[in-house]
Amino acid sequence: MLRLAALFIISGIVGPVLVFAQTAREQLDIQFVEGLRARGDVDLALDYLKVLEKTSSPEFKIGLPLEMAKTQLAKAIAEQDKSRRQTLYRGVMEQMKKFIAANPANPRTTEAKLDLANLSLLLAKTNISEIAANRKTEDKLAKASEARKQILDARNQLKGLIAAMNADLAKLQPSPEKKSLSDKISQAELDYALTFYDEAKTIVDTGKDKDRVDRANKITEASKEMEKIASAKPESDPNNWKARAWSALFVMENGEPKKARPKLNEILLAPPANKAANDAKRLARYFYLQVVKDAPEPTEKNVETIIEKNGQAWLTDYKGYLKTPEGYGVRMLLAKKLHRPIQKDPRH
Numbered sequence: 001m002l003r004l005a006a007l008f009i010i011s012g013i014v015g016p017v018l019v020f021a022q023t024a025r026e027q028l029d030i031q032f033v034e035g036l037r038a039r040g041d042v043d044l045a046l047d048y049l050k051v052l053e054k055t056s057s058p059e060f061k062i063g064l065p066l067e068m069a070k071t072q073l074a075k076a077i078a079e080q081d082k083s084r085r086q087t088l089y090r091g092v093m094e095q096m097k098k099f100i101a102a103n104p105a106n107p108r109t110t111e112a113k114l115d116l117a118n119l120s121l122l123l124a125k126t127n128i129s130e131i132a133a134n135r136k137t138e139d140k141l142a143k144a145s146e147a148r149k150q151i152l153d154a155r156n157q158l159k160g161l162i163a164a165m166n167a168d169l170a171k172l173q174p175s176p177e178k179k180s181l182s183d184k185i186s187q188a189e190l191d192y193a194l195t196f197y198d199e200a201k202t203i204v205d206t207g208k209d210k211d212r213v214d215r216a217n218k219i220t221e222a223s224k225e226m227e228k229i230a231s232a233k234p235e236s237d238p239n240n241w242k243a244r245a246w247s248a249l250f251v252m253e254n255g256e257p258k259k260a261r262p263k264l265n266e267i268l269l270a271p272p273a274n275k276a277a278n279d280a281k282r283l284a285r286y287f288y289l290q291v292v293k294d295a296p297e298p299t300e301k302n303v304e305t306i307i308e309k310n311g312q313a314w315l316t317d318y319k320g321y322l323k324t325p326e327g328y329g330v331r332m333l334l335a336k337k338l339h340r341p342i343q344k345d346p347r348h
Contacts, residue, residue, distance in 0.1 A: 038320075066096070069099065069115070075088065082129070089122055117191070127146050127147035130143050131204065165181060169181050189229055189239070244267060248260045268288070283326060285314050289333055292307060314330050315330060
């Protein structure tokens with residue numbers, strides 16, 4: 001997921017500051033830390049949090065372990081070595097669990113639980129990425145089984161959290177807190193829908209028809225969940241547009257690229273003034289490249305040129321998203337496009 005996940009990056013890394021920040025100065029401190037994390041200055045963010053541990057009010061310090069965990073998570077996501085990244089993820093999970101156990105009534109505990117669910121998904125994604133790297137079918141199946149357990153665990157967590165947050169939302173009067181909680185629910189619903197797509201990627205093709213049918217069924221489940229989100233959310237909600245972008249990808253992956261194109265075009269043609277569609281446009285432009293690659297129209301005769309032109313434009317327009325799943329995906333498409341097999345010299 002390919003999504004959003006990763007420096008996605010998960011929804012909790014950069015989020016609204018509520019009860020945690022008690023004063024205007026403390027709000028600015030956390031916003032500064034969030035900014036450092038967002039631009040990849042993780043070590044500097046950690047150093048600044050250590051300073052805050054010594055200088056902040058007791059109430060403010062309660063939430064600092066969670067901010068430390070989020071910052072360590074950003075560091076883990078950027079780690080190139082898979083084995084070390086897995087270790088770092090598990091370390092962050094322990095920090096999150098410790099914060100939750102110590103602060104059951106803290107308003108940020110729900111946020112920590114969401115991060116915990118998304119951590120399970122990040123661990124699953126690492127296992128998914130290793131499925132193709134294994135040559136033996138039994139090794140592929142073992143990795144797939146491990147990833148599937150992590151995905152199902154995350155899905156169950158998200159389902160429970162969504163129900164609990166909706167119950168809390170019903171008790172709140174219109175306020176910034178209610179808007180923040182509503183945004184968290186919306187993101188959690190999107191993450192929940194994407195777990196079905198992640199699960200589809202754990203189904204190893206062993207050559208049996210059942211494998212292909214099972215994968216298609218999971219993608220169909222993901223599509224139905226996304227359609228629910230798109231129909232339930234107003235167009236002012238960015239997740240309405242993102243759900244529509246993902247639905248288009250799922251249609252393409254289930255063998256109907258012609259139906260995907262108009263869905264993507266609806267997003268791409270949204271006027272610039274429609275800020276809610278911005279994130280979905282970023283996704284749609286990436287998904288469009290995949291549609292062109294896998295199912296070009298008769299008029300798209302030079303697929304490589306289209307991918308290069310649009311891929312380079314994507315990288316230029318979204319420089320701040322190069323380390324996201326879609327950023328890696330665009331660069332992978334460009335790398336494959338630039339790759340040329342070495343022709344054997346007929347004289348040898």
